[in-house]
Amino acid sequence: MNLAEAIRSAVWSLQSNKLRSFLSMLGIIIGVAAVVGIVSIGLGAQASVLDRVSALGSNLIMISPAPTLGRGASVSTDAREVFTVELAQYMEERAPSMKRVVPQVQTSGLLLYEGTNLRASMVGTTPAYKDVTNYEVRAGRFLHELDVDQSTPVMVLGSRAAERLFGEADPLGEQLTFVVGDRRYSFTVVGVMESKGQVFMGNYDSQVYVPLSFVMERILRTNTVSTLMAQAVSAAEAGAAVQQAEFLLASRLGTTDGFTITSQDEMLETMGEVAFTLQLMLGAIGGISLLVGGIGVMNIMLVSVSERTREIGTRKALGAKYRDLLLQFLVESLVLSTSGGALGLILGALIANAVSRFGDWPASIELPALAVAFGFSALVGLVAGVYPAMQAAKLDPVVALSYE
Amino acid sequence: MSLVIEARDLRKIYHMGEEEVHALRGVSFKVVKQEFISIMGPSGSGKSTLLHILGCLDRPTSGELLIEGQNIQKATGNQLAEIRNRRIGFVFQNFNLLPKATALENVELPLIYAGVRRRERRERAEVVLERVGLADRMAHRPPELSGGQRQRVAIARAMVTEPTFILADEPTGALDSKTSAQIMELFAELNAEGNTILIITHDPTVAKQTKRIIHLLDGQIIKDTAGDGVSA
C-alpha cells in the first residue's frame, strides 16, 4: 500500500464518523489556535509597543515626582515642590549628558468652538517639546519662545482634536474657548500638528498644546510642573543622563525617594518583559492543549483499532503486511491531527484578527509561526498514532477475523 | 495434473492452561488444479482450524503444508501475507466487506496490497464484478446490497488476484436457501472455468454440490468421497 492509498483510506474512515473525528480533533484545534493566536498577537503587540515607545521621541528620559502612595506622603509633597521651570534649566546646564530638559504641565477641560465642544487634555510646555518628541507641524506653527515669555493665549492642536472641532475647515486664526470649572479662557489657534498615532502613554493627536507659562500662571496657578522630559545627548549617553538626573535631584531633595526617572530603554525593556511573560504563559496553555489533544487522538485511534478488528483481520487475509497496517493507521492519526491543525490555524488567525481589531494593535500573522504550530500538530498525530498503529499491525489474523 | 495443495500429517494443538486441545490430529490430503472440494464435519471437528492453516493465517503445530510445492513452514509473516495475497482468495461467511467502500473499491482492495496500479486495478475489478453478475452494482456500498449480492462482491474480491485456489468459509451460512443455491451455482461455474475451490461447511446440501467431500471428525479425515457436483 502506498501513501496515496493510505491517505485516501484515512480520509474515508474519518469522514464516515464526522462528529467523532471532529470531537477528537478539538484538543488539537484549540492547541494550535492558541499557539497561533498567541504568537500573532504577541508579535504584533511587541512590534506595536516598540513603535509606540519609539514614537515618544528619541533618547528620552521622563522625570516626575513619585505619586503619593500613602507611604512617605510628606516626602512626595516636598518632591513635587522641587519640580519647577528653574529645575529644568538647572538640570539642562549642570548635566553634561542631557541636551534638553523640557518642563510640561497637564490639565484637562472642555474646548468650545461655535456649536462644537470637545473634552480635551491640555499640555502646557515650551517650544523644545516639539523637537524632543519628533513632532511635526502640519499647518501654521508650534509654540514660540515669545509665547512662553509673554503667556500669550495661543493654542496648537493635535490632528485629531483639530478634526473633531473643525472638521474640514481651516482652524488657523480661529478663536477657541477652554472651560475649566467656571473659568473660561480664550485662545487663538496658531498651528495644527501632524498625526503621531497611538503612542505609548496617551495619544498626542487628541491633545492641545499651549504655552507653559499660561497654564501655570493663569489656569493652574502653580509654580510647579508635572513632568520633566529630558533628552540625552545620544543613545550611548542615556544611561549617564539618568544617573546625572538622579544625582542632581537627590542633592536637591536630600533623598533618593520621591521621584521616578524612566528612560525610554527601560520602558522598552519592561514592556518586552511583560510581553514575553505573557507569551510564555499563553504558549504553555497552547502546549498543554496540544498534549491533551494528542491524548484525545491516541484514545480515538485505540477505539478505532478495536472497533475495526475484523476489518484489520480481513485486510490481513487479503494480503496486508505489518507495514501496510502500520502505515494505514499512522496516516489516519496524522490526517486527523493535521486536519485539526489546519482548522486550528484558521481559528487562531481569526482570533488574532478579532483581537487586533478590538484591541487596537496589529496582529502579525507570520508564516514561521503558522508552520511551527502546524508542525506540532503533525508531530502530536505521529506520536499519538504510533502505539495504536502498532497494536493494529501486530494483531493475529485468526484472532482478528473471529473477533465479534 | 498440477498439485495445488499438499497437506502432510497436519496437527494443531491448542493449550488451554494445563489442558491440551488436539484440534487436528494428523490431516493429510492433496488438492490438484480445478478441484471443487468441500470440507465437512460437525461443530468442533476442526474445520475452522484447518481453514486457518490452509489459508496461511495460522501455522500447524507439526506437519507440513505445501502450496504449489512451496513449503510454508519456514515462511516469515510478510511472506505468508504475500502468499495470501497472490495465491489464496478468501470468501467469508459474513462477507467481511468494508461497509464504507463501494463494491468496486472492495474488490480492488487485494490489488492495492499487490501493488497494482490504479487504472489496472479498476479494470480488473470491473471485469470480475461483471463476471459475478454485478455490472450494474459497482458503485453501490455493501449496506445497499442484498446478502447474495454482497457474497458475490466477496467472491469477486477473492477472484480478482487470480489466486491459485479459493478458500470459502461457510459461504452460504448467512444466506437463505434460494440465494445459497445461486451462490453454489456461481461456484460451480467458476470451477468449470478453471478455478480450484475449497468450501468449508457443515451443511450436507452444500457439500453435495461439490465434486469431492472431505469428512472431518475430531480432527481427523474419516472419509474422502465424491460429491454430486461431479456431473456439473
Ligand SMILES: Nc1ncnc2c1ncn2[C@@H]1O[C@H](COP(=O)(O)OP(=O)(O)OP(=O)(O)O)[C@@H](O)[C@H]1O
Ligand atoms: N484458539 C483456540 N484455543 C483453544 N481451543 C481451540 C481454539 N480454537 C479452536 N479450539 C478447539 O479446537 C477444536 C476445533 O475447533 P474448530 O473451531 O476448528 O471447529 P469447527 O469444526 O470449526 O467447529 P464449528 O463448526 O463449530 O465452527 C474445538 O474443540 C475447539 O474448542
Ligand SMILES: [Mg+2]
Ligand atoms: Mg468453525
